[in-house]
Amino acid sequence: MGLSTSVLRPAILGFAHHRWVEGLVTRTRAGRAVASRFVAGETLAEAMAVTRDISGDGITAMWSVLGENVESAEEALHVREAYLAEIAAARSDPALDVVVSVKPTHLGLDLSVDACWSILEPILAEGERTGSWVMIDMESHAYVDRTLEILRLAHDRWPRSGVAIQSYLRRSADDVFALPEGCRVRLVKGAYLEPKDLVFRSKREVDENFRRLFSTLLSRDHPIDVATHDPSLIEGVRARVDAMEDGWSRVEFQMLYGVRPDLQRSLATQGYPVRVSIPYGTEWYPYLTRRLAERPANLWFFLSNLMRTR
Ligand code: FDA
Secondary structure, eight states: HHHHIIIHHHHHHTTSSSSHHHHHHHHHHHHHHHHHHHHOOSSSHHHHHHHHHHHHHTTTEEEEEEEOOOOHHHHHHHHHHHHHHHHHHHHOOTOOOEEEEOGGGGTTTOHOOOOOHHHHHHHHHHHHTTTTTEEEEOGGGHHHHHHHHHHHHHHHOOOSSEEEEEETTTTTHHHHGSSOOTTTEEEEEEOOOOOGGGGSSSSSHHHHHHHHHHHHHHTTTTEEEEEEOOOHHHHHHHHHHHHEEEEEEEEEEEEETTOOHHHHHEEEEETOOOEEEEESSSSHHHHHHHHHHOHHHHHHHHHHHHHHHO
């Protein structure tokens, strides 16, 4: 198990919850500088500009409005408006291929499943009407059952919807068998601080489970978004899908804005479908902490900037 996975990652995610740390990151130039590497900007227009830019390399986009854990229906309604505007913007330029991705707690899941569903459904309906996929992110383990319940409601009525499944969670091995038939799945390793008994703790186990889940999803005919920057997992998927007839019609690679842009371009240049997740908005702090925790070198980048610019 690498030091970064076993020790630094949980330490960074735990530390990030302190208010003074949040203040240090969000109120300094160094914090905003490191955030700008992973976040397209604060507005939809900035996300669109990045999308046009990467489309020149044959790379498509997935947009999400940053934010999570809203505490009132009013806040969730504002988020819904932002997503409806997003779908309209995506459709305004027929040259762009954009998928929309939402976080259930950003749409009121902490209030109740019913509240979240009533906020989400018009987004799904608009997605279906305009031909836009709406994907549902998977957040920390406490939300998995409720997120899958929402996915089932969604997929029943709006088939252009899908969900993320995390290979670090032990339960995912069962969850994949209970997904709606043919529903689109984004396969990820998982980005949250979780109780030790619920997750695989070594990179080797998380990767092995990723491979197993991919095989299960493939054999059960799900469209799969392989969302990782891990070269060995990417290579395995590439070899497997290359050998299938028409496999690339239901598998695509997905990566995060600001992470391994060289690999994104290289795969796209070779003709593989590549989509980049482009987050934008003002609520970037929790998202940034997950990116820092994945790769502690990002934290050193922040700290050295802080020393120079404070
Ligand atoms: P891993 O962490 O092993 O990294 C492999 C290599 O990628 C590293 O060696 C490094 O080169 C590079 N790398 C990875 N992260 C980096 C970073 N932050 N900065 C610089 N380099 C980095 N998670 C979740 O829990 N729910 C979700 O819904 C989603 N959704 C999602 C969508 C998309 C499109 C992607 C790509 C990822 C997610 N994730 C997610 C995040 C995911 O769970 C995971 O935390 C990250 O993708 C990092 O893990 P990798 O699979 O890249 O492997």
